[in-house]
Amino acid sequence: MASPLLINVAELLRRAGSVREVGRRIDAEVFSFDDPRIAADAQVEVGLTLEALTDGIVVHGRLGADWVAECRRCLRQLSGRSEIEVQELYQAVVSDPDAYPIVGEQLDLLEMVRENLLLAVPSAPLCKSDCPGLCPQCGADLQTTRCGCSNKAGDDRWAVLDQLKIDQSRPTAE
Ligand SMILES: [Zn+2]
Ligand SMILES: [Zn+2]
Incomplete structure (x- = not known):
C-alpha cells in the first residue's frame, strides 16, 4: 500500500525558499506502530510545513496522537493525547546523518512521523504524581x-x- 504521506516535492526542489503545507488526519493503523500505547483506531494528526533549502527540505510543525497506558504504580487505565513540535531535514543526497531521504522527487513523511510519535507518547506514566x-x-x-x-x-x-x-x-x- 502506498504511504498516504508520500509527498511530491518536484516543485519545492526547483526553487529554494518555496513552501508547502501538509495537513492530514490519519488512522494510526496506517503507521503500523506495533505498540500497545497507540491503538489502531487512534487518530494521528499531522500539521507540517515543508520548506525548500538549497541542500534539502526542512519539515517542521506539529504531530499529535491519542495514547492509552497503565499507571506504572497502580495499573489504572490512562489515556491522553501527545502533541509535539518537530523539525526534520530531508535530503536528495543525504549529507546530514540525521536526514531522511528524498527519493525520486518524493519524500515520505510516514517513517518520520512514526518515529517521533513513538518517542512522544509516555512510556511509564503515573495517574497522579503521588499515586x-x-x-x-x-x-x-x-x-x-x-x-x-x-x-x-x-x-x-x-x-x-x-x-x-x-x-x-x-x-x-x-
Ligand atoms: Zn495490603
Ligand atoms: Zn496510579
Missing part, C-alpha cells in the same frame, strides 16, 4: 483501599524495637 500504587503484600489499590498490611509492617518494626529493649534489660550473665 500510592498497590500494596506490595496483598495487591490492594492503596488509593481507594486501606488493606491493613502497612499496619502489620509497623507492628513488625515495633516488635524489633521491643526485642532490643528486652535484650538490653536482660541481666548479663556472670
Whole structure:
C-alpha cells in the first residue's frame, strides 16, 4: 500500500525558499506502530510545513496522537493525547546523518512521523504524581483501599524495637 504521506516535492526542489503545507488526519493503523500505547483506531494528526533549502527540505510543525497506558504504580487505565513540535531535514543526497531521504522527487513523511510519535507518547506514566500504587503484600489499590498490611509492617518494626529493649534489660550473665 502506498504511504498516504508520500509527498511530491518536484516543485519545492526547483526553487529554494518555496513552501508547502501538509495537513492530514490519519488512522494510526496506517503507521503500523506495533505498540500497545497507540491503538489502531487512534487518530494521528499531522500539521507540517515543508520548506525548500538549497541542500534539502526542512519539515517542521506539529504531530499529535491519542495514547492509552497503565499507571506504572497502580495499573489504572490512562489515556491522553501527545502533541509535539518537530523539525526534520530531508535530503536528495543525504549529507546530514540525521536526514531522511528524498527519493525520486518524493519524500515520505510516514517513517518520520512514526518515529517521533513513538518517542512522544509516555512510556511509564503515573495517574497522579503521588499515586500510592498497590500494596506490595496483598495487591490492594492503596488509593481507594486501606488493606491493613502497612499496619502489620509497623507492628513488625515495633516488635524489633521491643526485642532490643528486652535484650538490653536482660541481666548479663556472670
Ligand atoms: Zn496510579
Ligand atoms: Zn495490603
